[in-house]
Amino acid sequence: HKVVFSGIQPTGIAHLGNYLGALRQWVTLQNESDPSTTLIYSLVDLHAITLRQPPAQLRQWKRESLAMLLAIGLDPKRSTIFHQSTVPAHAELMWILSCQASTGYLGRMTQWKDKTSGEKEGSEKLKLGLFSYPVLQAADVLVHGATHVPVGEDQAQHLEFAREVARGFNHVYGDGRVALVEPETIISSAKRVMSLTDPEAKMSKSHPNPKSRILLTDSAEEIRSKINTAVTDSITGVSYDPVQRPGVSNLVDILYHCTQGAGFEDQAALAKDLDGSSLRAVKRRVSDAVESQLRPIRERYQEIINNAQLLDDASTQGTQKATISANATLAKVKQAIGLT
Ligand code: TYM
Numbered sequence: 001h002k003v004v005f006s007g008i009q010p011t012g013i014a015h016l017g018n019y020l021g022a023l024r025q026w027v028t029l030q031n032e033s034d035p036s037t038t039l040i041y042s043l044v045d046l047h048a049i050t051l052r053q054p055p056a057q058l059r060q061w062k063r064e065s066l067a068m069l070l071a072i073g074l075d076p077k078r079s080t081i082f083h084q085s086t087v088p089a090h091a092e093l094m095w096i097l098s099c100q101a102s103t104g105y106l107g108r109m110t111q112w113k114d115k116t117s118g119e120k121e122g123s124e125k126l127k128l129g130l131f132s133y134p135v136l137q138a139a140d141v142l143v144h145g146a147t148h149v150p151v152g153e154d155q156a157q158h159l160e161f162a163r164e165v166a167r168g169f170n171h172v173y174g175d176g177r178v179a180l181v182e183p184e185t186i187i188s189s190a191k192r193v194m195s196l197t198d199p200e201a202k203m204s205k206s207h208p209n210p211k212s213r214i215l216l217t218d219s220a221e222e223i224r225s226k227i228n229t230a231v232t233d234s235i236t237g238v239s240y241d242p243v244q245r246p247g248v249s250n251l252v253d254i255l256y257h258c259t260q261g262a263g264f265e266d267q268a269a270l271a272k273d274l275d276g277s278s279l280r281a282v283k284r285r286v287s288d289a290v291e292s293q294l295r296p297i298r299e300r301y302q303e304i305i306n307n308a309q310l311l312d313d314a315s316t317q318g319t320q321k322a323t324i325s326a327n328a329t330l331a332k333v334k335q336a337i338g339l340t
């Protein structure tokens with residue numbers, strides 16, 4: 001039985017990296033999977049509070065993120081869409097797994113090292129939730145018995161950790177009555193969309209410069225303006241070389257992925273075809289391609305963001321379905337451990 005699970009933090013409107021790297025695959029999996037496949041997508045609000053968020057802001061973001069999942073084409077009748085905190089089994093399994101997880105492994109996680117490398121104040125300022133973030137992520141996946149997890153490349157390490165936790169748990173408690181499923185990571189071909197202003201870093205919600213990312217709600221004008229100011233280089237012509245020419249290559253990547261390859265075998269072939277066009281013309285093509293991808297999403301989003309009934313129904317329905325799925329695993333786990 002195939003179970004697809006993935007999550008996104010409700011910390012603002014999703015950007016093009018989230019979409020090409022993950023969300024678009026969620027929709028494809030929904031639309032192309034066999035009816036027997038279970039699809040579960042979570043707005044991971046408990047992960048969102050590992051960094052401090054103003055409460056009113058978080059509430060608004062949760063709503064906007066839910067509307068966005070519907071706007072991209074997820075259907076709440078087919079896919080289970082829910083806010084993580086409404087299904088307590090996630091947090092409960094997390095505690096159980098954290099009695100299993102190694103602190104050494106957690107300390108080596110890239111995200112922890114990146115977020116803490118700037119901290120000069122020392123461990124007083126570092127929050128335990130940020131450290132144990134991957135344990136909650138493992139619980140998200142394992143509590144639903146996910147077999148496939150579609151994500152961008154930056155999540156691969158977290159899912160490797162989830163498999164390790166599952167193996168460890170099964171080793172200790174697996175006696176035939178319970179076996180946590182080791183999930184497979186599905187990484188999309190657009191696995192790492194880069195920042196427009198700093199193309200050596202990935203596009204992210206938290207970068208201080210809003211021009212570094214394209215939001216799924218950006219207008220045609222905003223898209224054009226952000227692409228126009230995207231950092232490139234002074235080398236003549238167009239070529240695909242992510243190491244030497246990260247900015248230009250990122251634009252080629254974006255064009256490639258927004259046009260389903262544009263009829264070319266790979267990005268290098270597309271770049272070759274673009275060579276000879278001015279950078280201005282290339283940027284125009286990129287803007288047009290992004291706008292064509294995002295226009296339907298933006299329009300649908302505007303239609304539903306103020307439809308409280310639709311949003312409430314979707315999330316209530318999602319919570320009900322996710323609760324059933326999660327509680328089934330949690331009950332077996334508690335039994336195996338001797339808690340029940
Ligand atoms: P989050 O909210 O940072 O990102 C959501 C998804 O978008 C992908 N992504 C990108 N892909 C390509 N290029 C980029 N620049 C880019 N930026 C983000 C991410 O890889 C992700 O797939 N910890 C997760 C949320 C999570 C989760 C889970 C995911 C919690 N529990 C269980 C899978 C399974 C996160 O913070 O994603």
